[in-house]
Amino acid sequence: xxxxxxxxxxxxxxxxxxxxxxxxxxxxxxxxxxxxxxxxxxxxxxxxxxxxxxxxxxxxxxxxxxxxxxxxxxxxxxxxxxxxxxxxxxxxxxxxxxxxxxxxxxxxxxxxxxxxxxxxxxxxxxxxxxxxxxxxxxxxxxxxxxxxxxxxxxxxxxxxxxxxxxxxxxxxxxxxxxxxxxxxxxxxxxxxxxxxxxxxxx
Amino acid sequence: xxxxxxxxxxxxxxxxxxxxxxxxxxxxxxxxxxxxxxxxxxxxxxxxxxxxxxxxxxxxxxxxxxxxxxxxxxxxxxxxxxxxxxxxxxxxxxxxxxxxxxxxxxxxxxxxxxxxxxxxxxxxxxxxxxxxxxxxxxxxxxxxxxxxxxxxxxxxxxxxxxxxxxxxxxxxxxxxxxxxxxxxxxxxxxxxxxxxxxxxxxxxxxxxxxxxxxxxxxxxxxxxxxxxxxxxxxxxxxxxxxxxxxxxxxxxxxxxxxxxxxxxxxxxxxxxxxxxxxxxxxxxxxxxxxxxxxxxxxxxxxxxxxxxxxxxxxxxxxxxxxxxxxxxxxxx
Numbered sequence: 198x199x200x201x202x203x204x205x206x207x208x209x210x211x212x213x214x215x216x217x218x219x220x221x222x223x224x225x226x227x228x229x230x231x232x233x234x235x236x237x238x239x240x241x242x243x244x245x246x247x248x249x250x251x252x253x254x255x256x257x258x259x260x261x262x263x264x265x266x267x268x269x270x271x272x273x274x275x276x277x278x279x280x281x282x283x284x285x286x287x288x289x290x291x292x293x294x295x296x297x298x299x300x301x302x303x304x305x306x307x308x309x310x311x312x313x314x315x316x317x318x319x320x321x322x323x324x325x326x327x328x329x330x331x332x333x334x335x336x337x338x339x340x341x342x343x344x345x346x347x348x349x350x351x352x353x354x355x356x357x358x359x360x361x362x363x364x365x366x367x368x369x370x371x372x373x374x375x376x377x378x379x380x381x382x383x384x385x386x387x388x389x390x391x392x393x394x395x396x397x398x399x
Numbered sequence: 400x401x402x403x404x405x406x407x408x409x410x411x412x413x414x415x416x417x418x419x420x421x422x423x424x425x426x427x428x429x430x431x432x433x434x435x436x437x438x439x440x441x442x443x444x445x446x447x448x449x450x451x452x453x454x455x456x457x458x459x460x461x462x463x464x465x466x467x468x469x470x471x472x473x474x475x476x477x478x479x480x481x482x483x484x485x486x487x488x489x490x491x492x493x494x495x496x497x498x499x500x501x502x503x504x505x506x507x508x509x510x511x512x513x514x515x516x517x518x519x520x521x522x523x524x525x526x527x528x529x530x531x532x533x534x535x536x537x538x539x540x541x542x543x544x545x546x547x548x549x550x551x552x553x554x555x556x557x558x559x560x561x562x563x564x565x566x567x568x569x570x571x572x573x574x575x576x577x578x579x580x581x582x583x584x585x586x587x588x589x590x591x592x593x594x595x596x597x598x599x600x601x602x603x604x605x606x607x608x609x610x611x612x613x614x615x616x617x618x619x620x621x622x623x624x625x626x627x628x629x630x631x632x633x634x635x636x637x638x639x640x641x642x643x644x645x646x647x648x649x650x651x652x653x654x655x656x657x658x659x660x661x662x663x664x665x666x667x668x669x670x671x672x673x674x675x676x677x678x679x680x681x682x683x684x685x686x687x688x689x690x691x692x693x694x695x696x697x698x699x700x701x702x703x704x705x706x707x708x709x710x711x712x713x714x715x716x717x718x719x720x721x722x723x724x725x726x727x728x729x730x731x
Contacts, residue, residue, distance in 0.1 A: 263538050270541055274553055274560065281568075290521045297526060301533035302540055348547070353540040360536060362567055364483070366519030370568035378557035384637055386591060388644035 271351035275307070275376040278361070280342045282369040288342045291369065295344055295361055302357055307345030315339040351377075465489035477531060480522040486515045491522065558589035561632075563625055580620040583632040586613050590640065598659055599650075600643035661709035663702045672701060672728070679729075697728040 278295065282288045292309060299306055318336045322329065349357070358373060365371055470479075470492050479490055488509040496506040497514045509515055547553050562582040566575035587597060587608070600615075601608050608615050617635055619628040655666075663669055676698070704721040711717060725731075 272543075272547070272553075272557065274550075274557075284518065287519055290524075294521060294524045294529065297529050298533060301530055302537060303542075348543045350541040350543055353543075356536050356539045358565075360532065364524060365567060366483075366521075367569060368519065371566070373565040373567075375563055375565070377561045377563075378553055379559045379561060380557055381559060381585075381590065382633065382637075385640045388591075388596070389641055390644055 272378050273349045273351065273354050273375055274347065274378045275374075276346045276349055276354055276358075277374040278344045278346075279312075279372040279374070280344070280369060281339055281372070282342075282366075283338055283340070284368075285340045287366055287369060288340055291366060292342050292344060294364065298357065298360060299346060302353065304349055304353060304357060305347050307347050308343070309345070310343045312341040312343060314341065462489075467492040476525055477523075477528045480525075480528075483519075483523050486518075486520050486522070488512065488515070554586070554589070558585055559636075560584040561629060563629075579623060579625050579628055580618065581625060581628040581632055583617040583619070583629075583636065584614050585636065587615055588613055592640075592643065595646065596640075596643040600639055601659070603639055603643060661706055663706050668705050669702070672698065676728070697724070700724040701728050 280288055280291055280295075282291075296306060296309065316336050316338050318334060320332050320334050323331045323333045346357075354375070362371065466489050486509075488511070491509070493509075495509045495515060497509070497512055497518075498507045500506045507514075547556065560583070562584065564578060564580065566578055568575075587600065592600060604615055604617075607617060617632045619632045619635070622628045622631055701724040704717070704724040708717050708721055
């Protein structure tokens with residue numbers, strides 16, 4: 198049976214790469230990205246497991262500081278992004294951005310659906326004292342967009358998700374559901390009570 | 400000199416905005432010195448100062464031509480908007496209008512339009528910009544193995560599915576406690592279980608097993624970190640697997656009420672039909688032993704139909720099958 202050991206490149210976080218590039222200034226692109234990313238370093242960074250982040254110790258002068266490790270890459274069968282916002286137009290634009298980025302990086306897109314919106318309405322008294330007959334109504338609208346991607350490797354997912362999350366507009370929330378697939382571990386392949394005369398260990 | 404004065408006065412409001420620390424201190428000094436020697440420098444704004452008090456306004460510098468006039472059609476847009484920045488009407492060469500229209504009019508123009516500043520814009524993420532970003536990011540991506548193109552193959556080689564969620568939203572805290580929950584899904588048919596082990600496993604997990612899809616779902620949320628919950632889920636799976644292979648002494652006391660499915664052997668149905676057939680034979684001629692009766696084809700068909708009725712519930716086809724089997728066995 199073929200083993201699916203993909204070589205996994207070390208993914209240095211984008212902030213780290215650009216910190217290394219800031220003094221290069223060779224191409225306008227790099228300088229632009231440096232400007233764009235550095236102020237956003239403080240923004241919310243999602244809870245990606247830090248065990249998979251290995252900062253490369255050496256930033257060489259060449260742009261590609263990709264190191265390859267022998268550790269097998271995780272395989273994600275499905276990644277589902279649920280984007281929530283108050284404005285449909287913003288979600289439309291974000292969906293265009295996410296789908297274009299996925300196509301550029303060669304990620305297979307699944308369904309793109311729009312779940313029904315939620316409206317939460319409140320009716321409050323207009324005045325601070327008496328005047329019960331005069332009220333004011335507020336509503337909070339939440340629009341949704343669901344983008345499904347399939348067949349991603351762990352590295353690609355990290356890159357793509359970090360790119361998506363850094364460019365999330367203000368006031369928009371994102372919920373990511375990842376379905377990783379794994380082989381059955383060796384200790385579940387065979388029962389350990391092969392010999393009935395053994396005591397039952399735990 | 401006039402320029403210096405205006406700069407000094409202007410620096411009052413703009414100290415926070417300018418990032419030049421050196422200039423800031425210089426401006427401060429200038430302002431302090433100018434304050435003492437106010438009268439000699441005769442400027443158009445100064446006479447107002449006396450009448451209006453502290454809020455005298457110096458005329459601002461002219462804004463000059465907006466940048467949009469000087470933009471070439473084939474410019475590099477990623478240089479104009481490299482980062483996520485609020486909308487700048489003088490940097491965007493589009494005649495955008497936004498807002499509620501005046502009565503009988505059109506929505507307000509972009510100059511000084513707060514609605515355009517409030518809404519998030521994607522001017523820094525044009526298709527060209529996205530392409531450039533992805534070009535740079537491509538070297539960090541890996542390819543999906545081409546042999547795993549269908550879901551069936553994925554399930555066959557990688558039967559265990561681990562599902563987890565991440566949350567990102569604007570809030571005082573970066574963390575979301577729901578991000579620690581891990582769902583572990585596995586099909587029991589892909590595990591190495593024999594008959595007894597499978598039944599015991601189903602009994603052990605109870606509600607976590609779905610009979611229709613044959614998927615066991617273990618949801619762990621008792622640990623504070625996702626990695627811990629994942630380890631706990633794998634531990635639970637291991638323990639369940641090994642425990643289900645064990646046969647305890649008390650399992651021998653399994654009664655008919657504990658059975659998962661209906662077994663026809665040694666059931667009242669078998670006794671009844673054999674009694675009926677024996678009595679029919681006795682009424683006719685010759686005696687047949689019960690075992691020979693069991694081996695007859697009609698009895699087997701009857702057994703199949705009764706088992707199907709009991710296990711799958713009542714349905715049109717099941718009832719018809721039962722009817723046919725009874726007709727054959729009673730020679731009707």
